[in-house]
Amino acid sequence: MSNKTLAIIKPDAVNNEYAGEIIDKIIKAGFKIKAMKMTRLTVDSAEGFYAIHKERPFFGELVEYMTSGPCIPMALEKENAVEDYRKLIGATDPAKADEGTIRKLYAKNIQFNAVHGSDSDENAEKEISHFFSRNELLNNYTD
Numbered sequence: 001m002s003n004k005t006l007a008i009i010k011p012d013a014v015n016n017e018y019a020g021e022i023i024d025k026i027i028k029a030g031f032k033i034k035a036m037k038m039t040r041l042t043v044d045s046a047e048g049f050y051a052i053h054k055e056r057p058f059f060g061e062l063v064e065y066m067t068s069g070p071c072i073p074m075a076l077e078k079e080n081a082v083e084d085y086r087k088l089i090g091a092t093d094p095a096k097a098d099e100g101t102i103r104k105l106y107a108k109n110i111q112f113n114a115v116h117g118s119d120s121d122e123n124a125e126k127e128i129s130h131f132f133s134r135n136e137l138l139n140n141y142t143d
């Protein structure tokens with residue numbers, strides 16, 4: 001089992017000034033932030049990141065949404081990271097998300113849902129390398 005996942009605070013949450021509260025929840029849930037940046041995705045980058053959803057009817061809207069403003073990708077580390085982070089954010093549709101989850105608190109609807117989380121260890125690795133170079137991930141505190 002891998003211990004890494006890729007989280008993104010999506011443009012709606014950044015624009016609504018929720019980034020600080022979301023990062024606080026992630027840290028308090030026991031995740032270590034191994035890398036983080038604020039960046040605005042290009043159309044090419046967003047299409048590549050979500051290539052798995054290329055055939056879905058919402059693909060165009062998804063790319064438009066994800067390129068609409070800056071987002072904050074983070075490489076997170078914790079035991080059982082993929083599953084635990086998906087639990088912390090809740091269901092894709094905030095109407096179906098458990099109380100207290102990040103999406104329940106900060107998402108507007110199934111599309112504008114505040115955050116991303118990898119769905120498998122294999123995708124976590126691919127998604128982390130979509131945003132971060134090896135060097136950017138070498139930020140361990142060593143004292």
Ligand code: IDP
Nearest residue numbers: 058061062091092110111112113115116117119
């Ligand atoms: P996930 O983010 O919970 O893994 P996915 O099914 O992988 O959900 O979908 C990726 C993203 O696409 C969602 O987070 C959401 O922003 C958007 N999305 C998912 N389903 C719909 C939909 O039915 N309409 C519009 N956007 C959607």
Ligand code: MG
Nearest residue numbers: 116117118119
């Ligand atoms: Mg997904």
